[in-house]
Amino acid sequence: MGKGGKRKYHVARGDSKRFKGAVTSAVYQSCSRGVLISHDRTKENHCRNDAFRLFNYFADQWYGEENTNEDAKEEVKEEKDEFVDIEAALKAEMQVSRNFNKAVTRRFTSQKSGCNNIVFIQFNGLPDCPSVFIQKLLKTVEANKGDSNMPEGRALLRLHPVDKACKAMKEEIEKAVTEFVPQQLNKLADDMHCDVTKQYHVAYKCRNNGNLGMHLVTEAIVDVLREESPDWKWNCRSNDVMILIDIICATCSISVVNGYSDLKRFNLREIRTSDIPKEEKTKCNIKTEEKGEPQNAAQETVQTEKTEENVLAKEEPQKSAESVQTDAEKAEANVQSGEDAAVEANVQTEETKEDVPTEVKDNLQKTPEAENTEAEVETEQKEEVENKAVAN
Numbered sequence: 001m002g003k004g005g006k007r008k009y010h011v012a013r014g015d016s017k018r019f020k021g022a023v024t025s026a027v028y029q030s031c032s033r034g035v036l037i038s039h040d041r042t043k044e045n046h047c048r049n050d051a052f053r054l055f056n057y058f059a060d061q062w063y064g065e066e067n068t069n070e071d072a073k074e075e076v077k078e079e080k081d082e083f084v085d086i087e088a089a090l091k092a093e094m095q096v097s098r099n100f101n102k103a104v105t106r107r108f109t110s111q112k113s114g115c116n117n118i119v120f121i122q123f124n125g126l127p128d129c130p131s132v133f134i135q136k137l138l139k140t141v142e143a144n145k146g147d148s149n150m151p152e153g154r155a156l157l158r159l160h161p162v163d164k165a166c167k168a169m170k171e172e173i174e175k176a177v178t179e180f181v182p183q184q185l186n187k188l189a190d191d192m193h194c195d196v197t198k199q200y201h202v203a204y205k206c207r208n209n210g211n212l213g214m215h216l217v218t219e220a221i222v223d224v225l226r227e228e229s230p231d232w233k234w235n236c237r238s239n240d241v242m243i244l245i246d247i248i249c250a251t252c253s254i255s256v257v258n259g260y261s262d263l264k265r266f267n268l269r270e271i272r273t274s275d276i277p278k279e280e281k282t283k284c285n286i287k288t289e290e291k292g293e294p295q296n297a298a299q300e301t302v303q304t305e306k307t308e309e310n311v312l313a314k315e316e317p318q319k320s321a322e323s324v325q326t327d328a329e330k331a332e333a334n335v336q337s338g339e340d341a342a343v344e345a346n347v348q349t350e351e352t353k354e355d356v357p358t359e360v361k362d363n364l365q366k367t368p369e370a371e372n373t374e375a376e377v378e379t380e381q382k383e384e385v386e387n388k389a390v391a392n
Contacts, residue, residue, distance in 0.1 A: 130161035
């Protein structure tokens with residue numbers, strides 16, 4: 001019981017049989033090589049377990065199965081039985097224990113990243129660098145979305161590989177970029193066979209560090225690459241070739257990847273749920289009810305529904321355009337009929353004006369002001385006549 005009266009539940013780590021991996025107390029530092037994985041809040045353990053399942057699934061397919069503890073223990077027993085002398089047995093036991101520790105090291109081990117909602121997985125003994133492994137993994141996941149045997153990895157969000165790491169200082173970053181980035185860009189140019197324009201962009205992310213800024217780091221990288229690889233140009237609108245810079249606390253990780261925008265910015269959840277209807281997103285990796293039905297049948301039905309929707313969407317604008325044309329023609333006809341009627345009315349009024357006599361026209365042209373002035377003149381004349389009569 002704690003001070004507040006709440007129970008504290010402690011979970012044993014590293015001994016779980018749900019995944020093949022090792023949870024160590026090591027801290028993410030400048031000598032680490034692996035993957036930075038972002039996850040939802042309070043989902044760190046789920047993210048770590050899903051990462052071990054997914055990575056081991058593909059590593060076993062591509063590189064073969066890794067050594068287990070049982071195989072190492074059998075080797076220890078066999079080598080112990082060969083020796084009878086005590087000194088030789090002790091030396092042999094020491095040598096076997098060293099080999100045992102080497103054999104026990106897992107391909108993937110987790111380290112403390114020093115940041116919330118981030119898990120770091122260390123790569124040990126893989127023939128490919130982390131960026132190649134992650135790109136290959138994401139492409140296979142995108143190609144085989146309906147495979148029910150493949151681990152889902154629901155707790156994984158964004159996977160950023162860490163090929164090169166250094167201290168989070170401007171001078172150290174410039175040094176690491178000069179040693180690592182030009183070689184990777186040359187490899188990408190050879191793979192692309194110069195079909196794509198040589199442009200790159202810098203994706204910068206900083207966590208728990210206030211000493212560096214995005215503009216400071218990007219300008220330093222651009223200045224270095226302008227001298228080391230002048231064929232490549234920086235373009236802020238290019239999302240194909242990306243130089244990933246992730247700064248966490250006092251460590252800066254660097255990696256160069258290709259197809260960053262095509263792979264949904266390396267977001268595994270978006271790759272799994274893309275091009276799937278809303279109804280099927282919740283049932284993403286559920287097996288079909290009928291065992292004999294192929295897995296691609298659901299994809300074919302979805303494609304047919306999409307084609308029908310596209311056809312309807314194309315027909316609706318045509319109908320609307322035709323209705324707009326008919327409405328416009330009707331409006332033009334109404335306008336023309338109104339203009340003709342107005343012209344005829346003007347002609348009739350002109351004819352009627354010509355037939356009216358001049359006296360009537362003069363009377364029609366008189367205004368009320370003119371009539372008032374005439375009445376005043378008549379009254380004045382009458383008053384003058386009356387005044388003359390009175391005077392006589």
